[in-house]
Every structure is written in structure tokens, then in C-alpha cells.
Amino acid sequence: MADGRQWSAEQLLEAAKQARSRAYVPYSNFGVGAVFMDADGHLHAGCNVENAAYGPTNCAERTALFRAIADGCKAGEFQVAAVIGDTDTPITPCGVCRQVMVELCAPDMPVVMGNMRGEYRIATVSELLPGAFTQKDLT
Ligand code: THU
Numbered sequence: 001m002a003d004g005r006q007w008s009a010e011q012l013l014e015a016a017k018q019a020r021s022r023a024y025v026p027y028s029n030f031g032v033g034a035v036f037m038d039a040d041g042h043l044h045a046g047c048n049v050e051n052a053a054y055g056p057t058n059c060a061e062r063t064a065l066f067r068a069i070a071d072g073c074k075a076g077e078f079q080v081a082a083v084i085g086d087t088d089t090p091i092t093p094c095g096v097c098r099q100v101m102v103e104l105c106a107p108d109m110p111v112v113m114g115n116m117r118g119e120y121r122i123a124t125v126s127e128l129l130p131g132a133f134t135q136k137d138l139t
Contacts, residue, residue: 005079005080006037006041006079007037007041007079007080009082009112009114009120009122012035012037012043012080012081012082012112013082013084013112013114013120015033015035015043015045015082016033016034016035016045016060016082016083016084016114017033017084017116018033018045019033019034019035019045019046019047019060019064020032020033020047020060020084020085021033021047022047023047023048023049023060024047024048024049024050025048025050026050027050027052027054027057028050030048030085030086031047031048031085031086032047032048032059032060032061032083032084032085032091033045033046033047033060033083033084033085034046034047034059034060034061034063034064034065034081034082034083034084035064035081035082036064036065036068036073036078036080036081036105037078037079037080037081038068038073038077038078038079039073039074039077039078039079041079044064044065044067044068044071044073045064045067046060046061046062046063046064046065046066046067047060047063048060048063049063059093059094059096059097060083060085061081061083061093061097061100061101062096062097062100064081065081065100065101065104065105069104075103075104075105076104076105076106077106078104078105078106078109079109080109080110080111080112081101081105081109081110081111081112082111082112082113082114083111083112083113083114084113084114084115084116085115085116086115086116087115087116088115089115089119090113090114090115090119090120090121091113091114091115092113093111093113093128095129098125098128098129098132099129099132099133101125101128101129102125102126102129102132102134103134103135105125106125107124107125107126108124108125108126109124109125110122110123110124111123111124111125111128
């Protein structure tokens with residue numbers, strides 16, 4: 001990118017769409033895909049994985065983030081994330097995923113939220129969960 005960014009919203013959403021195609025969603029039939037770009041520019045992808053007991057279901061965002069951490073990425077070093085679903089307006093991450101992003105991503109990390117119509121909006125992690133409970137509250 002001319003401005004020094006290693007990403008475009010369209011490229012990230014395309015990768016998230018590919019991840020969405022692998023969603024395991026026999027109960028909701030609502031597939032979601034997500035990607036997180038690490039410090040080196042590599043993408044870590046995830047999809048939602050549902051469960052007959054419903055509660056163990058893992059959202060796409062957490063699948064991607066946990067996978068990235070397990071693969072050696074460091075908390076706070078992600079450049080950007082993207083998430084996509086078949087929603088009327090750009091998809092919006094659930095509260096649990098917002099809390100997990102607050103834990104593992106920088107407050108100013110942009111999150112690209114899109115839908116299958118090509119619409120998207122971008123907000124930072126701290127904009128998505130203002131006033132979050134964090135590590136500093138435990139001291
Ligand atoms: N879901 C996600 O994976 N990410 C979101 O941002 C919203 C919701 C999943 C959870 C469940 O498998 C399905 O979408 C319906 O809620």
C-alpha cells in the first residue's frame with residue numbers, strides 16, 4: 001500500500017471469506033470467517049465451529065486468534081483483523097470476541113467488518129469495547 005500499510009480491506013475480506021467457507025455450522029447455518037494479520041504480514045484464519053451443546057461453539061474471530069497465538073504470534077502485535085458474514089449490514093463481533101480481542105490485540109488495531117455484499121466498516125478494538133475489564137484491573 002502507498003501509505004505503508006501491508007493490507008487492504010478487500011484483500012483481508014477475501015481471505016476471511018475463504019475461511020468462512022470452512023465454517024462448521026450445522027445448527028445456525030450461519031458461517032463466519034475471520035483473519036488476523038501478524039507483525040510479519042502473515043494471515044491467520046479461522047471460522048466458527050459449532051457444537052450440539054451450543055455453549056462450546058467457537059466464533060470465527062476466536063478460532064483465528066487462538067490459532068495465531070498457538071502458532072507463536074505475540075499478544076499485541078497483530079496489525080489488523082477482518083471478519084465476514086452474510087449479514088444485511090457489516091457483521092459485528094460478539095461481546096465475548098471483543099473481550100478476547102482486547103486481551104490479545106492492541107487497542108488501536110483496526111478491525112474490518114464486512115458482509116457478502118462487499119460492504120464494510122472499520123473500527124478499532126477500543127472502539128468496539130470501550131471501558132473493557134483488562135489485566136490492569138487485576139493489580
Ligand atoms: N458468530 C461468529 O463466529 N462471529 C461473530 O462475529 C458473530 C457470531 C457465530 C457464532 C455462531 O456459530 C453463529 O455465528 C451464530 O451466532
